[in-house]
Amino acid sequence: MSQTTQRKLAHVDICLRKKVEARAKGPGFGDCEFVHQALPEVDFSKINIERVFLKKKLSAPFVIEAMTGGYTGAMKINEALAHSAEEEGVALALGSQRAMIESPALIPTYSVRAIAPSIPILGNIGIAQISRYGPARISTAIERIGADALVVHMNPLQEVCQKEGDRNFSGFFKSLEKICSGISCPVIAKETGAGISMETAVKLERAGVAMIDVAGAGGTSWSAVESYRGSGETEFWDWGMPTAQSVVECSQKVKIPIIASGGVRSGHDAAKALALGASFAGAALPFLKKVNSGGSKSLIIELRSWKDELKAAMFLSGAKDLNALSSAPIVITGKTAEALRARGIDPKKFASRQL
Numbered sequence: 001m002s003q004t005t006q007r008k009l010a011h012v013d014i015c016l017r018k019k020v021e022a023r024a025k026g027p028g029f030g031d032c033e034f035v036h037q038a039l040p041e042v043d044f045s046k047i048n049i050e051r052v053f054l055k056k057k058l059s060a061p062f063v064i065e066a067m068t069g070g071y072t073g074a075m076k077i078n079e080a081l082a083h084s085a086e087e088e089g090v091a092l093a094l095g096s097q098r099a100m101i102e103s104p105a106l107i108p109t110y111s112v113r114a115i116a117p118s119i120p121i122l123g124n125i126g127i128a129q130i131s132r133y134g135p136a137r138i139s140t141a142i143e144r145i146g147a148d149a150l151v152v153h154m155n156p157l158q159e160v161c162q163k164e165g166d167r168n169f170s171g172f173f174k175s176l177e178k179i180c181s182g183i184s185c186p187v188i189a190k191e192t193g194a195g196i197s198m199e200t201a202v203k204l205e206r207a208g209v210a211m212i213d214v215a216g217a218g219g220t221s222w223s224a225v226e227s228y229r230g231s232g233e234t235e236f237w238d239w240g241m242p243t244a245q246s247v248v249e250c251s252q253k254v255k256i257p258i259i260a261s262g263g264v265r266s267g268h269d270a271a272k273a274l275a276l277g278a279s280f281a282g283a284a285l286p287f288l289k290k291v292n293s294g295g296s297k298s299l300i301i302e303l304r305s306w307k308d309e310l311k312a313a314m315f316l317s318g319a320k321d322l323n324a325l326s327s328a329p330i331v332i333t334g335k336t337a338e339a340l341r342a343r344g345i346d347p348k349k350f351a352s353r354q355l
C-alpha cells in the first residue's frame with residue numbers, strides 16, 4: 001500500500017473513532033441569531049430552497065464535502081454518499097484524487113458517476129500537487145471520474161502538523177493561476193478546516209477560481225487528526241478562522257459564490273451561513289458518520305432533516321426563497337462580532353437590514 005493510500009485510510013479511520021472536532025472554539029454560528037418574525041407572510045409549503053450549482057439545479061443548496069477515495073474501503077463510502085446525493089439532489093465532492101493519479105488501479109474507488117448521473121460531482125487535488133502533476137494529468141483525472149469541477153484544497157495547517165508534510169507553499173499562487181487557465185472545468189479553491197480570510201479570497205478570485213469553499217475552523221480539526229496519526233500533542237488544535245467570520249469576510253470582498261463549510265452541523269447552521277453571505281453550505285464529518293452507521297439510508301434522512309431545518313429557519317425569518325434569506329436580518333454578537341469589527345466589517349449592517 002502506498003503512503004498516500006495508507007494516509008487516506010488512516011484519516012477516515014481516525015475521524016470515525018476519535019474526537020477530532022474543534023474543542024476551544026466553535027464555527028461561530030452560536031454568535032449569530034435570526035431576527036424572529038412573528039408575522040412572516042410566508043407559506044411554509046411554498047418555500048423554495050432550489051439553487052443552481054455549476055449549471056445543475058440542486059433541490060437544496062447543500063454540498064457533501066470532500067472526503068475520500070484511493071483505497072478499497074473508500075468505494076463503499078463514496079457509493080453511499082453518491083446514492084444519497086443523487087436521491088436528495090445535492091452536490092457531491094470526492095476526496096483527493098492524488099492516490100488515483102499515482103495508482104490508476106484505484107480509479108474505481110472514485111467512480112460514482114453512474115450512481116449519481118444528474119448531480120454536480122467535484123474532483124479534488126491538493127495545492128501542493130497541482131504543480132507536480134500539471135494541467136494535462138489533472139484534466140485527465142477529472143475526466144476519468146466525470147466531474148463537473150475541480151476542487152483545489154489548501155491545507156497549510158495539516159501540512160505543517162504532518163511529519164512528512166509539504167512545508168514550502170511559495171509559488172502556489174502561480175500554480176493556481178496556471179491550473180485555472182489550463183483546465184477546461186471550473187476550479188473551486190477550498191481550505192480544509194482553518195478558513196479563508198478576505199485577503200486570501202481576493203487573491204483567489206484574481207487567480208481565476210470560480211468559487212471559494214471557506215472550510216473554516218470550528219468543525220473537523222486537521223491538526224487534531226494529524227496528532228492522532230503520530231505527530232503528538234498539538235498547540236494548533238483550534239487554529240484558524242471560524243467559519244461564520246470567514247463567510248462574512250469572503251462574501252464582503254469577492255463576487256464569486258462562497259460555499260460555507262467547517263462545523264456546519266444542521267440546516268439551521270446552513271441557513272445562518274446563507275444569511276451571512278454564502279451561496280451553498282456543506283459538511284464532511286457528520287455525513288461520513290451517517291453513512292458509516294447506517295449507510296445511505298441514514299444520510300438521506302439527515303439531508304431531509306437539514307432541508308426541513310433550513311425551511312423552518314426561513315419561515316421564521318420571513319424568507320420565502322434563498323434570495324430573500326440572503327437579506328434576512330441576522331444579529332451577530334460575541335466573538336464573531338468582535339472579530340469582524342477588528343477586521344473592519346460592521347456586524348450591525350446584518351442586524352439592521354430589511355427583507
Ligand SMILES: Cc1cc2nc3c(=O)[nH]c(=O)nc-3n(C[C@H](O)[C@H](O)[C@H](O)COP(=O)(O)O)c2cc1C
Pocket residue numbers: 011012015065066067068094095096124151152153190191192193215216218219220261262263264282283284285286288
Ligand atoms: C475523513 C475526511 C477526509 C477528508 N479528506 C479531504 C480531502 O481529500 N480533500 C479535501 O479538500 N478535504 C478533505 N476533508 C476536509 C473536509 O472536506 C472539510 O473541509 C472539513 O472536514 C471541515 O468540514 P466538517 O467540519 O464538516 O468536517 C476531509 C474531511 C474528513 C472528515
